[in-house]
Amino acid sequence: MAGLASTPEPPYYAVIFASTTTDDTDGYGEAADRMIELAADMPGFLGIDSARERGVGITVSYWESEDAIARWKADAEHTVVRETGRTRWYAAYELRVARVERAYGFDTTSTP
Amino acid sequence: MAGLASTPEPPYYAVIFASTTTDDTDGYGEAADRMIELAADMPGFLGIDSARERGVGITVSYWESEDAIARWKADAEHTVVRETGRTRWYAAYELRVARVERAYGFDTTSTP
Numbered sequence: 001m002a003g004l005a006s007t008p009e010p011p012y013y014a015v016i017f018a019s020t021t022t023d024d025t026d027g028y029g030e031a032a033d034r035m036i037e038l039a040a041d042m043p044g045f046l047g048i049d050s051a052r053e054r055g056v057g058i059t060v061s062y063w064e065s066e067d068a069i070a071r072w073k074a075d076a077e078h079t080v081v082r083e084t085g086r087t088r089w090y091a092a093y094e095l096r097v098a099r100v101e102r103a104y105g106f107d108t109t110s111t112p
Numbered sequence: 113m114a115g116l117a118s119t120p121e122p123p124y125y126a127v128i129f130a131s132t133t134t135d136d137t138d139g140y141g142e143a144a145d146r147m148i149e150l151a152a153d154m155p156g157f158l159g160i161d162s163a164r165e166r167g168v169g170i171t172v173s174y175w176e177s178e179d180a181i182a183r184w185k186a187d188a189e190h191t192v193v194r195e196t197g198r199t200r201w202y203a204a205y206e207l208r209v210a211r212v213e214r215a216y217g218f219d220t221t222s223t224p
Contacts, residue, residue: 003168003204004132005206014126014128016172018172020116022220050165051163051164051165051170053162053163056116058161058163090218091219091220092218092219092220092221094117094119095217096122096212096214096215098128098210098211098212100128101210103207103208105205105206106198107203107204108134108202108204109132109204110204
């Protein structure tokens with residue numbers, strides 16, 4: 001992972017996806033990578049941050065609008081993979097859609 | 113980590129903290145654990161999800177209100193640790209405050 005998502009000034013939207021996995025994670029890593037690749041090609045996609053540690057995963061994707069999130073949710077390949085997630089990979093998940101109102105940060109590694 | 117944060121019906125607020133660390137992470141793990149413990153004692157705290165993988169960390173804490181977030185930010189011990197984070201542990205971070213508008217999930221492990 002190269003670094004953190006770089007997003008424009010708020011407001012924009014965040015999809016916060018927190019999950020725990022079952023013991024059956026065959027194919028999960030490849031599918032997760034493919035979903036990030038697919039999301040990045042969607043209109044209105046702004047960026048994504050993702051980490052998984054001891055079975056707990058958090059992926060936050062950033063979007064220009066609620067419409068962009070709805071289109072991503074409706075994407076056919078995404079829909080098929082979501083179904084596999086629900087039936088095989090995930091023990092539990094929680095998805096939250098939130099409107100980012102303010103943001104700030106710092107980066108010691110960026111060149112001015 | 114036992115599981116995922118359990119939060120009430122929206123609306124509520126999320127603080128999305130994404131970070132990358134430097135090579136100097138001495139004391140970081142203990143401080144991060146202590147901050148979670150401290151946050152959990154703050155009024156208006158609803159829950160927290162956290163994961164770190166290959167130097168990228170994402171912590172999302174959930175709060176009843178913007179006021180609760182402001183009190184957490186102003187907490188003296190939190191302020192001191194934040195300063196250490198900025199000067200030593202973090203290569204970069206991005207903090208986003210967002211209003212959670214809808215949420216859904218599932219849990220195959222919960223008893224009805």
